[in-house]
Amino acid sequence: MSVQTSHSAENFAGRILGWYDRAARVLPWRIPPNSGHVPDPYRVWMAEIMLQQTTVAAVAGYFERFTARWPSVQHLAAADDADVMAAWAGLGYYARARNLLACARAVVRDHGGHFPDSEAGLRALPGIGDYTAAAVASIAFGRAAVVVDANIERVIARHRRITTPLPMAKREIRAALAPLVPNDRPGDFAQALMDLGATICTPRGPACVICPVMTDCMARARGDAESLPVKPPKKAKPHRHGLAYWIEEADRLWLVRRPDKGMLGGMRALPGGAWEDDPPAESGIARIDHSFTHFDLTLTLVRREVPLSAAEGEWWPLSDLDAAGLPTLYRKLTDKMREKDG
DNA sequence: GAGGCGTGGCG
DNA sequence: TCGCCAAGCCT
Known part of the structure; x- marks a missing residue:
């Protein structure tokens, strides 16, 4: 060297x-x-x-x-x-x-x-x-x-x-x-x-x-x-849409862990479906926009009554959501719900 | 080599 | 408002 x-x-x-x-x-x-x-x-x-x-x-x-x-x-x-x-x-x-x-x-x-x-x-x-x-x-x-x-x-x-x-x-x-x-x-x-x-x-x-x-x-x-330095041009970001589920019971919220590979890998998250090109039919109880490095996302929050049986997850006290360590994307949703409920 | 991968601040 | 950018790494 x-x-x-x-x-x-x-x-x-x-x-x-x-x-x-x-x-x-x-x-x-x-x-x-x-x-x-x-x-x-x-x-x-x-x-x-x-x-x-x-x-x-x-x-x-x-x-x-x-x-x-x-x-x-x-x-x-x-x-x-x-x-x-x-x-x-x-x-x-x-x-x-x-x-x-x-x-x-x-x-x-x-x-x-x-x-x-x-x-x-x-x-x-x-x-x-x-x-x-x-x-x-x-x-x-x-x-x-x-x-x-x-x-x-x-x-x-x-x-x-x-x-x-x-x-x-x-x-x-x-x-x-x-x-x-x-x-x-x-x-x-x-x-x-x-x-x-x-x-x-x-x-x-x-x-x-x-x-x-x-x-x-x-x-x-x-x-x-x-x-300087001369940089290559940036590519346009696509816009995607997704659903997240608010499953609440006895002042606790159902959280899942995302798979180790891919977006937000290994992080706790709200359960939800895949992110797609078209907006969902349901209007939901809350909606947030979030910008990632390579696409923008609109996430719609929908209330559900019970966890999907196949989904592995955990009940988390609503009073201690900060300690769950949710990525900012999901923090935006939980913050919005906190505002609504007081 | 090019694309996936978060977030917040700044002009 | 919104595009750009910040002590990059992995595949």
Whole structure:
């Protein structure tokens, strides 16, 4: 991975790290630069999984709750699946939670409770891809890995003015970044580039005038930083419809668990039918709209008297629905019913 | 390589 | 309002 470091590369890393020393964001999972503290690989890993495609603001509370409740990988590995899934509810991309548990158990079972300290070792664990392996190797273990996330992609595509469209540009971006990675403080370097992308080299309206690497940024010189990186066009989202069943008895609600694969896999949910292209005939007692990554959904809530015999599920106290850990889609329905009934 | 996979915030 | 986007991974 690492390489001969040219004079200009040192200069780049130096300016990035100098800026980071002054401007690093204070985050619950982050060791402040030059504090002399040693990062806990478990916490670094936990944060990286939660931050996949998810904003810092959304993650903060979940990170605090998870690390308080399961302070080590051994604690997490011993947790009940249902508790972990419920605690993840609302954060999205639920395959991450299933892989989080699988990964914790693999670390305990196959690695004596210690995370592998190499990129390749980390990459072999469930839920850890190229980015996360490099990020944990670099931040937790000081390895000079080439960390490339969407922020860093944007920073490098602009600095080197790489106009090849994504995802083809990834190869060029990685090649451009590799010789810039310092052997000293590689973790801070990666976090610095991500902070830079999040606060200065932003997708829209980048604040080039205060950027620590403005002087040799090729896109800045050309005045087209905001147009980079070039991304492929998005596809239109279809609209779907579905039914959900409100089955209530003695102040309890009938909940099911969705299958492990597919949408909202492994999560508690209201029972219901398949999601289809056409709206249902019934008008129901409530209706909500929800937008997923690849389709929009209108869900109609219908009252039913008894559980379907074949459906496996559980009666849940209506007074404690929050603890069920329903995904946001179903939370919208239960919130609406709570409003109606007072 | 392309598509499946959540959610909330922001301009 | 609504499209875009956020520390991607898996198949």
